[in-house]
Amino acid sequence: MPPGALTIIGNTGDDFEHCGLPISPDLDTICYTLSGLADPVRGWGRAGESWNFMDALATLGGPDWFSLGDRDLALHVLRAEALRSGTSLSEFTSALAARLGIAATILPMSDDRVRTIVDCDEGALAFQDYFVRLRCAPAVRGVRFDGADNARPGARVLAALADPGLAGIVICPSNPVLSIAPILAVPGMADAIRNAAAPVLAISPLIGGKAVKGPTRQIMQTMGVGADNAGVAAWYGDLIDALAIDRADAAQAADLGVPALVTETLMNTDADKLRLAHWVLDYFNGG
Amino acid sequence: MPPGALTIIGNTGDDFEHCGLPISPDLDTICYTLSGLADPVRGWGRAGESWNFMDALATLGGPDWFSLGDRDLALHVLRAEALRSGTSLSEFTSALAARLGIAATILPMSDDRVRTIVDCDEGALAFQDYFVRLRCAPAVRGVRFDGADNARPGARVLAALADPGLAGIVICPSNPVLSIAPILAVPGMADAIRNAAAPVLAISPLIGGKAVKGPTRQIMQTMGVGADNAGVAAWYGDLIDALAIDRADAAQAADLGVPALVTETLMNTDADKLRLAHWVLDYFNGG
Numbered sequence: 001m002p003p004g005a006l007t008i009i010g011n012t013g014d015d016f017e018h019c020g021l022p023i024s025p026d027l028d029t030i031c032y033t034l035s036g037l038a039d040p041v042r043g044w045g046r047a048g049e050s051w052n053f054m055d056a057l058a059t060l061g062g063p064d065w066f067s068l069g070d071r072d073l074a075l076h077v078l079r080a081e082a083l084r085s086g087t088s089l090s091e092f093t094s095a096l097a098a099r100l101g102i103a104a105t106i107l108p109m110s111d112d113r114v115r116t117i118v119d120c121d122e123g124a125l126a127f128q129d130y131f132v133r134l135r136c137a138p139a140v141r142g143v144r145f146d147g148a149d150n151a152r153p154g155a156r157v158l159a160a161l162a163d164p165g166l167a168g169i170v171i172c173p174s175n176p177v178l179s180i181a182p183i184l185a186v187p188g189m190a191d192a193i194r195n196a197a198a199p200v201l202a203i204s205p206l207i208g209g210k211a212v213k214g215p216t217r218q219i220m221q222t223m224g225v226g227a228d229n230a231g232v233a234a235w236y237g238d239l240i241d242a243l244a245i246d247r248a249d250a251a252q253a254a255d256l257g258v259p260a261l262v263t264e265t266l267m268n269t270d271a272d273k274l275r276l277a278h279w280v281l282d283y284f285n286g287g
Numbered sequence: 288m289p290p291g292a293l294t295i296i297g298n299t300g301d302d303f304e305h306c307g308l309p310i311s312p313d314l315d316t317i318c319y320t321l322s323g324l325a326d327p328v329r330g331w332g333r334a335g336e337s338w339n340f341m342d343a344l345a346t347l348g349g350p351d352w353f354s355l356g357d358r359d360l361a362l363h364v365l366r367a368e369a370l371r372s373g374t375s376l377s378e379f380t381s382a383l384a385a386r387l388g389i390a391a392t393i394l395p396m397s398d399d400r401v402r403t404i405v406d407c408d409e410g411a412l413a414f415q416d417y418f419v420r421l422r423c424a425p426a427v428r429g430v431r432f433d434g435a436d437n438a439r440p441g442a443r444v445l446a447a448l449a450d451p452g453l454a455g456i457v458i459c460p461s462n463p464v465l466s467i468a469p470i471l472a473v474p475g476m477a478d479a480i481r482n483a484a485a486p487v488l489a490i491s492p493l494i495g496g497k498a499v500k501g502p503t504r505q506i507m508q509t510m511g512v513g514a515d516n517a518g519v520a521a522w523y524g525d526l527i528d529a530l531a532i533d534r535a536d537a538a539q540a541a542d543l544g545v546p547a548l549v550t551e552t553l554m555n556t557d558a559d560k561l562r563l564a565h566w567v568l569d570y571f572n573g574g
Contacts, residue, residue, distance in 0.1 A: 053340065055358070
């Protein structure tokens with residue numbers, strides 16, 4: 001794709017403040033991944049990272065449940081200062097992506113504060129408390145997005161969705177109720193997607209009825225979403241024009257209630273990711 | 288000395304904000320030195336430090352003229368959060384010292400903001416701009432302490448100075464007009480020292496008419512302070528009861544205008560420092 005042709009809208013419901021620094025796990029992972037800085041084994045943070053800050057922090061009595069690598073810290077410190085000085089998260093993130101040589105535009109869903117709260121038997125947990133500190137162990141009773149009601153989609157997000165030349169919108173195979181829902185919870189976002197000139201294709205996060213990683217299936221069931229492709233399709237409803245499912249689930253294609261497309265959705269290697277990306281582009285190009 | 292018997296009052300005029308983090312170079316150097324964490328060769332920061340944060344910061348376009356080590360950062364991040372949450376610099380610093388196993392009480396001169404400004408031909412420079420970024424190269428026309436007029440000595444500073452059991456007050460051989468002056472510029476501080484029950488001994492920073500390090504001599508001249516022991520004595524005036532000078536300057540002892548004490552004031556090794564410290568204690572103990 002030519003530079004600038006791709007806009008990525010990231011979830012900021014997982015964002016939080018740690019040690020006084022604003023952390024944007026989803027946006028950071030996108031930036032690190034597309035710039036080749038990501039640690040492919042650990043799945044978060046930077047490759048070749050060192051942890052001397054964390055060692056010293058623990059010695060001084062600071063919190064050690066969320067790991068901030070020495071190199072990764074540079075991003076958080078710069079973002080903290082940028083946000084304090086009035087730069088929006090959209091401006092900071094798109095400038096960061098450009099600085100890292102990423103040709104795509106990377107934007108938060110909103111510059112307003114939205115926080116994913118996981119209601120558990122233990123009480124209401126901030127997302128990173130649930131996901132990192134407690135390692136998804138608590139039984140989930142519900143998920144909500146604090147602040148979403150008063151948030152607005154980023155201006156550049158709306159502009160990208162309203163672009164008459166838009167060829168397609170792809171909803172990536174993240175957890176629908178944890179990672180996609182906060183984006184859709186921003187008032188005006190779902191309508192902007194519905195009103196876009198382009199078809200909307202979601203990729204199912206389930207293969208053979210199971211999530212590739214994370215607590216997707218358990219939480220979908222808790223939230224009353226059928227934990228299968230039909231449940232995913234029903235949950236997205238009229239927002240999407242088609243659902244891509246894995247070849248392993250091809251037998252379900254006729255029963256999803258939306259047009260189903262069958263391909264290999266599992267992404268283990270870079271080659272897998274490239275193949276699926278090309279397949280998505282071919283779909284939007286009518287191929 | 289028994290634990291708690293020593294209170295150290297540190298200069299905060301050199302403090303500044305860097306990358307949104309509050310840095311207290313003098314207090315930090317005291318804490319690192321007394322806890323054995325300091326880098327003895329570099330003279331600032333921690334021994335065995337790594338610089339991966341700085342590398343990443345420079346890559347992301349952040350400022351690289353002031354080096355923050357990966358381990359050192361833990362202190363600045365914790366302090367930033369503590370100050371933001373309403374903890375005073377005094378509380379944070381004394382808790383830090385205790386955490387590092389330091390038996391002495393370490394306090395900032397004030398919890399109010401005081402900033403040393405160096406007036407140069409290039410304009411008014413924040414102290415670290417002059418000292419670190421420009422490496423003391425600009426010609427100094429004057430030094431002032433922004434905020435000092437409205438600052439108050441820390442409550443525990445005043446309590447320590449008012450302690451009827453106080454055996455002595457030592458003014459360390461720092462640059463009088465750059466490092467001691469900001470402490471004395473806090474209204475009430477000089478009177479608290481004058482009114483203390485204990486004798487006040489200053490150690491001259493000059494040996495053979497030269498400063499052991501830094502731009503002491505040049506700046507003293509610029510500020511109209513004679514750049515010799517007589518100038519130091521005159522500058523401190525009635526604040527001090529005696530001035531300790533190096534044996535190399537013993538011939539000046541009778542001409543300083545204050546009682547002079549002669550000893551070895553040069554501190555290169557830990558043994559040198561211990562010897563001078565014991566000498567000071569013996570002086571206060573009437574030895």
